Amino acid sequence: STEQxxxxxxxxxxxxxEKAVPLIAAIEAVAKAAPFRHLVTPGGFRMSVAMTNCGAYGWVSDRRGYRYDAVDPDTGRAWPAMPSSFLDLGREAAQAAGYAQFNPDVCLVNRYTPGTRLTLHQDRDEGDFAHPIVSISLGVPATFLWGGLARGDKTRRYALYHGDVVVWGGPSRLRFHGIAPLKSADHPLTGNLRFNLTFRRQGS
Ligand code: MD5
Ligand code: FE
Known part of the structure; x- marks a missing residue:
């Protein structure tokens, strides 16, 4: 179903x-070349979510700030290429939501274990906010917090399940959002883990 x-x-x-099994296999291949790591925020806090990237660029954070970089700072190499299974599905989802021209150059991969959370934030390090962000949820379900354009705005909660895809564009592109601490659960394909893929356009 599609819900606006x-x-x-x-x-x-x-x-x-239908694509969950190959997507999870592709996540494992990406993580072999660019292992999951816990980034440090500019304020010095270790993020509870573990991250890696594929595509021409990757999102990274350290004491100097947040940015997109063509080089993985942990390996000194380029990020692994975006698997075609990722790119095809990201584009199909964007098209289904009315964004036919989406051509992502980054896929940020998040890995959640029980208790992992993502505090309320905006995604605003990309070069051009005219492009949407496509998010794919796999494994253990999560509670997504969806706010407004100001940090203090009221948040709505949505359960995101294995296989769900969300497309955020237009006036919703810069909303504050986050993930509540992940509850312990067991998923047949991922065990106690949740993965989230976010497709982004970094370069213009
Ligand atoms: C996640 N990831 O489930 C979430 C889902 C991230 C992140 O937030 O930055 O890696 S992506 C949700 C998202 C992205 C861009 C805009 C909006 C939501 N939004 O306007 O609500 O790991
Ligand atoms: Fe985000």
Whole structure:
């Protein structure tokens, strides 16, 4: 089913379900070349979510700030190429939500263990906010917190399940959002883990 969350924001329930097994295998291949790591925020806090990237650029954070970089600072090499299974599904989801021209050059991969959270934030390090962000949830379900354009705005909660895809664009592109601490659960494909893929356009 397709549910409109707000202007420019669409929840495509189960859109990735049929491709979940190859997507998870591709995550494992990406993580072999660019291992998951816990980034440090500019304020010095270790993030509870573990991250890696694929594509021409990757999102990184350290004491100097947040940025996109073509080189993985942990390996000194380019990020692994975006698997075609990722790119195809990211584009199909964007198209289903009305963004036919989406050509992502980054896929940020997040890995959640029980208790992992992502505090309320905006995604604003990309070069051009005209492009949407496509998010694919795999494994253990999570509670997504969806706010407004100011940090203090009221948040709504949505359960995101294995295979769900969300597309955020237009007036919803810069909303504050986060993930509540992950509950312990067991998923047949991922055990106690949740993965989230976010497709982004970094370069213009
Ligand atoms: C996650 N990841 O489930 C979430 C889902 C991240 C991140 O937030 O930055 O890696 S992506 C949700 C998202 C992205 C861009 C805009 C909006 C939500 N939004 O306007 O609500 O790991
Ligand atoms: Fe985000």
């Amino acid at each position: 969350l707000d202007d420019g924001a669409w929840l495509l329930r189960g859109f990735a379900l």
